[in-house]
Amino acid sequence: xxxxxxxxxxxxxxxxxxxxxxxxxxxxxxxxxxxxxxxxxxxxxxxxxxxxxxxxxxxxxxxxxxxxxxxxxxxxxxxxxxxxxxxxxxxxxxxxxxxxxxxxxxxxxxxxxxxxxxxxxxxxxxxxxxxxxxxxxxxxxxxxxxxxxxxxxxxxxxxxxxxxxxxxxxxxxxxxxxxxxxxxxxxxxxxxxxxxxxxxxxxxxxxxx
Numbered sequence: 001x002x003x004x005x006x007x008x009x010x011x012x013x014x015x016x017x018x019x020x021x022x023x024x025x026x027x028x029x030x031x032x033x034x035x036x037x038x039x040x041x042x043x044x045x046x047x048x049x050x051x052x053x054x055x056x057x058x059x060x061x062x063x064x065x066x067x068x069x070x071x072x073x074x075x076x077x078x079x080x081x082x083x084x085x086x087x088x089x090x091x092x093x094x095x096x097x098x099x100x101x102x103x104x105x106x107x108x109x110x111x112x113x114x115x116x117x118x119x120x121x122x123x124x125x126x127x128x129x130x131x132x133x134x135x136x137x138x139x140x141x142x143x144x145x146x147x148x149x150x151x152x153x154x155x156x157x158x159x160x161x162x163x164x165x166x167x168x169x170x171x172x173x174x175x176x177x178x179x180x181x182x183x184x185x186x187x188x189x190x191x192x193x194x195x196x197x198x199x200x201x202x203x204x205x206x207x208x209x
Contacts, residue, residue: 106179
C-alpha cells in the first residue's frame with residue numbers, strides 16, 4: 001500500500017524525534033558531562049551541552065533563541081502542512097522539509113524541558129531524570145545535548161604560517177546530535193536537488209520523484 005505524503009511526513013518527524021530524544025536521554029543518564037567513548041579512530045561519543053544553535057554556536061541570548069526556535073517550527077510546520085496537500089510537490093521534498101521540522105523540534109524539546117526534568121551534577125556523576133530537588137534551570141533555559149564527534153583527521157600548522165602557525169587543526173571539530181543531522185541533511189538535499197521549489201511559484205512546480 002502506497003503511503004500518502006502526509007503519512008510519510010508524520011512518520012519521518014516521529015522517527016527523528018524518537019531517535020533524537022532516546023539518544024539524548026540515554027547520554028544524559030549514562031554519561032557524565034565531558035565523558036568520551038571512542039568508537040573508531042575517526043568517530044567518538046562525546047557528551048557536551050550548549051546554549052546555542054546547531055553545532056554549539058553561541059551567538060544570541062538563550063531566551064531569544066528558544067522563542068526563535070518555536071516560531072521557526074510553527075512556520076516550517078505550517079509550510080509542511082501546505083505542501084503535503086499539493087500534488088505538484090515531490091515526496092522527496094516533503095521528506096526534506098519533514099527532516100528540518102523534526103530536527104528543529106528535537107532541539108526545542110531540550111531548550112524547553114531539559115532544565116526542568118534533569119539535574120546538573122558535577123562529573124563524574126550522571127544526571128538524574130526527574131530529580132527530587134528539581135531541575136537545573138527554568139522553562140526555556142535548558143541546554144541542548146550533543147554527542148556525535150567525527151575527528152576525521154588533525155595536524156599542526158607549520159610554524160612559519162602567520163597567525164595560525166603552530167596551532168592544531170582538526171576536521172571535523174563540531175559536536176552535534178541527531179536533530180542537527182536531520183536539519184543539515186534536509187537543507188543540503190534541498191539545495192542540491194529541490195532548489196526549484198524555493199523559487200518557482202507553486203502553480204508552475206512540476207512533479208519530481
